[in-house]
Amino acid sequence: MTGLSSSPSMRILTKGNEAICLGAVAAGCRHYYGYPITPQNDIPEYMAAHLPALGGTFLQAESEVATINIMLGTAASGKRVMTSSSGPGISLMQEGLSYMAGSELPAVIVNISRSGPGLGGIAPSQGDYFQAVKGGGHGGYRLIVLAPHSVQEMYALTMLAFDLSDKYRTPAMILGDAIVGQMKEPFIASPYDPASTTGKPWALTGCAGRERKNLKSLHLKDNAIEVHNWKLHEKYERIRRDEARAESYMLDGATIAVVAFGTAARVSKTAIQWARKEGIAAGMLRPITLFPFPEREVFDLARAVDVLLVIEMNTGQMVEDVRRCTPLHDRIAFLGKPCAMPTPEEILERIRQLAGRKG
Amino acid sequence: MRPPAKAGFSKAVYTRPRSLVDVRSHFCPGCHHGTIHKIVAECIDRYGLREKTIGVACVGCSVFLYDYIDVDVVESPHGRAPAVATGVKRAQPDKFVFTYQGDGDLAAIGTSEIIHAANRGENLSVIFVNNTTYGMTGGQMAPTTMLGQKTSTTPYGRDFRGDGYPIRMAELLAGLEGTAYSARVAVSTPAQIRKAKESVRKAFEMQIGGMGLSIVEFLSTCPTNWGMKPLDAQKRVLGEMSEYFPLGVFKERQQADFA
Ligand SMILES: Cc1ncc(C[n+]2csc(CCOP(=O)(O)OP(=O)(O)O)c2C)c(N)n1
Ligand code: SF4
Numbered sequence: 001m002t003g004l005s006s007s008p009s010m011r012i013l014t015k016g017n018e019a020i021c022l023g024a025v026a027a028g029c030r031h032y033y034g035y036p037i038t039p040q041n042d043i044p045e046y047m048a049a050h051l052p053a054l055g056g057t058f059l060q061a062e063s064e065v066a067t068i069n070i071m072l073g074t075a076a077s078g079k080r081v082m083t084s085s086s087g088p089g090i091s092l093m094q095e096g097l098s099y100m101a102g103s104e105l106p107a108v109i110v111n112i113s114r115s116g117p118g119l120g121g122i123a124p125s126q127g128d129y130f131q132a133v134k135g136g137g138h139g140g141y142r143l144i145v146l147a148p149h150s151v152q153e154m155y156a157l158t159m160l161a162f163d164l165s166d167k168y169r170t171p172a173m174i175l176g177d178a179i180v181g182q183m184k185e186p187f188i189a190s191p192y193d194p195a196s197t198t199g200k201p202w203a204l205t206g207c208a209g210r211e212r213k214n215l216k217s218l219h220l221k222d223n224a225i226e227v228h229n230w231k232l233h234e235k236y237e238r239i240r241r242d243e244a245r246a247e248s249y250m251l252d253g254a255t256i257a258v259v260a261f262g263t264a265a266r267v268s269k270t271a272i273q274w275a276r277k278e279g280i281a282a283g284m285l286r287p288i289t290l291f292p293f294p295e296r297e298v299f300d301l302a303r304a305v306d307v308l309l310v311i312e313m314n315t316g317q318m319v320e321d322v323r324r325c326t327p328l329h330d331r332i333a334f335l336g337k338p339c340a341m342p343t344p345e346e347i348l349e350r351i352r353q354l355a356g357r358k359g
Numbered sequence: 360m361r362p363p364a365k366a367g368f369s370k371a372v373y374t375r376p377r378s379l380v381d382v383r384s385h386f387c388p389g390c391h392h393g394t395i396h397k398i399v400a401e402c403i404d405r406y407g408l409r410e411k412t413i414g415v416a417c418v419g420c421s422v423f424l425y426d427y428i429d430v431d432v433v434e435s436p437h438g439r440a441p442a443v444a445t446g447v448k449r450a451q452p453d454k455f456v457f458t459y460q461g462d463g464d465l466a467a468i469g470t471s472e473i474i475h476a477a478n479r480g481e482n483l484s485v486i487f488v489n490n491t492t493y494g495m496t497g498g499q500m501a502p503t504t505m506l507g508q509k510t511s512t513t514p515y516g517r518d519f520r521g522d523g524y525p526i527r528m529a530e531l532l533a534g535l536e537g538t539a540y541s542a543r544v545a546v547s548t549p550a551q552i553r554k555a556k557e558s559v560r561k562a563f564e565m566q567i568g569g570m571g572l573s574i575v576e577f578l579s580t581c582p583t584n585w586g587m588k589p590l591d592a593q594k595r596v597l598g599e600m601s602e603y604f605p606l607g608v609f610k611e612r613q614q615a616d617f618a
Contacts, residue, residue, distance in 0.1 A: 031446075031449065031450060033446070057449045057450075059445070059449065061442070061475070062471055062472075062475040063471060065439065065442075065471070065472075066439070066442040066445075066471065066472055066475065067442075069435060069436060069439035069442035069443050069446065069472070070442045070443070070445045070446035070449070071446055072433070072435065072439075072442075072443050072446060073415070073433065073435075073442070073443040073444060073445060073446020073447040073448075073449075073450065074446040074447070074449060074450040075446070076413075076433040076443070076446070076447060077413075077446070077447050077450035077451050078450075079450045081446075081450075095436050095439075096436060096439070099434075099435070099436045103433075103434065204413050204431040204432075204433055204447070205413075205431070205451065205454070206410050206411040206412055206413060206430070206431055206451075206454055206455075207409065207410055207412075207429075207430060207431050208410035208411065209410070212425075212429050212430055212431050212432070213431050214425045214431070214432050214433070214434070215432075215433045215434065216416070216425065216432075216433070216434035217434060218422060218434060
């Protein structure tokens with residue numbers, strides 16, 4: 001794979017993991033730290049090969065604990081910084097993520113997730129949904145979580161992750177899995193178009209010509225920690241209000257709506273096409289942001305269709321958020337596999353059942 | 360307010376370093392953190408580093424570094440200061456970066472981070488405050504707690520059979536290729552304070568010269584958790600503590616290359 005060209009849009013055939021690197025580099029990320037774990041090793045390997053020539057730094061740290069804290073230092077310096085890992089490594093990063101959220105530091109964390117808990121297996125899975133969207137670390141914070149379902153999105157959502165993370169001064173996560181990470185397909189590498197170019201006046205660069213500054217998460221005096229927590233809460237509410245993203249797929253006149261993200265959504269698209277050919281009015285709402293969750297869209301959709309079929313590569317995690325968004329719980333069905341991709345045939349079969357037909 | 364200098368006594372022999380914030384100390388009576396802060400501030404001033412310094416605060420009584428040293432400071436999770444400092448230095452190699460860590464922080468939860476930062480030869484300076492206990496959490500056993508020393512979690516005294524031996528970090532880190540400078544100092548007498556300052560200067564010079572990681576271990580007091588009067592705490596440092604933790608320079612790189 002070639003390094004990044006700054007020429008206008010070009011078509012590139014590459015792996016999802018490498019598209020993340022291309023997106024990061026295009027978005028100005030010059031600092032990557034990480035620790036090897038399957039199935040995301042293409043990312044550190046790409047960064048090790050390309051960042052030095054771009055004047056950046058690659059560092060293989062001694063652990064994920066160190067990785068996230070090295071990131072904390074680079075983020076505090078006002079630079080764009082990224083890491084990538086998979087479930088067990090992301091667990092080790094939770095301490096640092098909580099500190100970064102508390103200290104309001106932006107960074108991009110990629111989770112090319114595998115199946116757990118524990119060492120689990122290296123099969124693709126969406127079992128890290130709760131960890132990603134409900135916190136993971138201590139103290140009650142949110143990550144912005146983006147879920148690409150194609151190589152194109154691996155590229156584009158990485159750029160978006162940097163922008164959103166900077167805009168809200170909070171860590172953002174790309175939640176992928178072994179399939180979107182390893183699959184190869186062509187994508188359009190359009191040039192980076194920054195959403196905002198506000199500087200980082202909070203960065204620590206030495207106090208030349210100004211008062212000293214601190215970046216910290218410890219708030220002992222009076223009720224400073226309460227004030228701080230309300231401030232963070234208000235920020236997460238703004239993110240909720242302004243940043244939810246979802247794709248509507250063949251929802252015109254749909255009576256059965258799949259709700260799925262990432263690889264599960266990708267496979268569902270095939271099943272939905274087949275179902276439509278059979279005359280079943282199926283469609284899909286695909287959350288692109290998992291936090292913020294597309295709450296309004298799910299609420300409206302539940303009223304418009306007969307069934308919401310939630311499909312996940314786990315035993316049921318996002319389905320809890322779908323239930324949270326609508327009182328119409330009897331319209332919600334679930335199909336899950338903890339350690340594998342559901343096949344289009346399996347999904348079609350379930351759609352047929354729900355449509356009252358036999359296969 | 361200090362009284363105005365009397366005629367004939369106008370030569371200042373003792374002034375507040377520019378990089379030390381003029382606030383009242385919150386540390387316990389007889390605690391050495393204040394003296395160590397002053398030495399660090401003086402050395403920052405000496406090399407004109409104040410405006411290009413980023414300090415990294417740790418967890419423990421040392422975390423309040425940012426209330427006392429007049430430079431940019433980022434706070435790190437418990438033990439991770441060398442990793443955070445690595446991230447700052449990699450992003451801003453032209454800046455002066457130091458960590459300020461207690462013994463629980465550096466020698467227990469953060470052993471991995473300090474060893475690997477040192478082993479990579481990160482161009483950082485580490486101020487390491489060894490008071491043989493966890494001060495902030497109320498005097499529990501630290502990796503540096505002396506054999507026989509009673510702490511709230513070694514109520515019968517530290518026993519090597521179950522609790523292990525006190526770790527000599529300055530010596531341990533001196534054994535790593537990437538360490539440029541490693542020394543142990545104390546601040547219990549004026550002579551020791553002068554020597555300590557020399558060591559911190561040397562450590563800072565190592566970073567300025569791009570030599571690798573430099574660390575100065577301070578033998579320090581925690582009268583509150585030791586259950587001692589400040590003067591007895593000084594005596595403990597001068598006696599028992601410096602016997603097991605000898606003062607001195609354990610490594611001093613002469614040239615920048617690692618050959
Ligand atoms: C992950 C984590 N574990 C435990 C603590 C609690 N804690 C706060 S300070 C401290 C000990 C610090 O001791 P030391 O580094 O010796 O510093 P001192 O207070 O003596 O200056 C501990 C265990 C914490 N803040 N974070
Ligand atoms: S508890 Fe110990 S280390 Fe902390 S300020 Fe008091 S004397 Fe110093």
